[in-house]
Amino acid sequence: MDKRIAESELIINSRGAVYHLDVRPEELADTIITVGDPDRVAVVSQHFDKIEGRFQHREFVTHTGYIGNKRLSVVSTGIGTDNIDIVFNELDALVNIDFNTRLVKENLSSLNIIRLGTSGALQEGIPVDSFVVSSHGLGLDNLLNYYAFDNTEEEKQLLEAFRGQVALYPGSAFPAIFAAGDQLVDKFQDGFHHGITVTCPGFYAPQGRVLRGTLSNPNLIDNLTKFSYNHHRISNFEMETSAMYGLGRVLGHQCLSISAIVANRIRQEFSKDGGAAVQALIKKGLEIIATL
């Protein structure tokens, strides 16, 4: 059987680079920082000692460079889990598929992929401008239901507890949950809150925000805030983490999502300077990431 991946499935452009990211295999480091906002890529790479390459196609901006001897790539994903599907499959292809033969490599590589994002807190005690490390990503966005995946026993129990405690509008979501990469999460302890992050398929109604549209499930935020299972609580929600953790599981990469809290939905507060909170997270995060 021909195991070559067809040109319609893995799309390589005239530069020899992968379709959406426009990055070639040798242009990517094996420690990767993802950010949502394309303009945040330069905010991260300004801390690099040297930048060896800058690439951009659509909302996907990549800078690859060094902090000391540590080679890093920072990649913007844009907003949402549909974009995470693109970015993660293409990052994986860059390291695990031979672009000349179009065959999956015999020896697979595992990337470290760390998100430095923004998020809304769901607990009164997690104030704006603080930082949250996602112990788990719980997806209400449905992306991972298109992949075959395994869950651990703990994840299965958490999901069962979630289904029992949090009523979702019928047919709106089939939740999935994945833990953070176990080799990364312990490195980010001091100065970080830890908790389950719920990943939503939108910023407004899927996160319980009302401007003019009416919510199908007005109790969602309250039920997420009250959820508890053993020592686990839901700390925050945003729009990418569960897909990162799920695709990390499917493709064999270590993933961690860290967020600067810009909104506290219980206190109904928004950061006075979200840019400064993100800058502080980048500085603190890079100090640790450079040592990985």
Ligand SMILES: O=P(O)(O)O[C@H]1O[C@H](CO)[C@@H](O)[C@H]1O
């Ligand atoms: O600041 P980023 O990394 O984009 O993350 C958060 O901000 C966006 C919404 O404003 C969503 O992408 C959400 O996940």
Ligand SMILES: O=c1cc[nH]c(=O)[nH]1
């Ligand atoms: O409330 C928030 C803040 C940032 N990003 C989100 O997705 N939600």
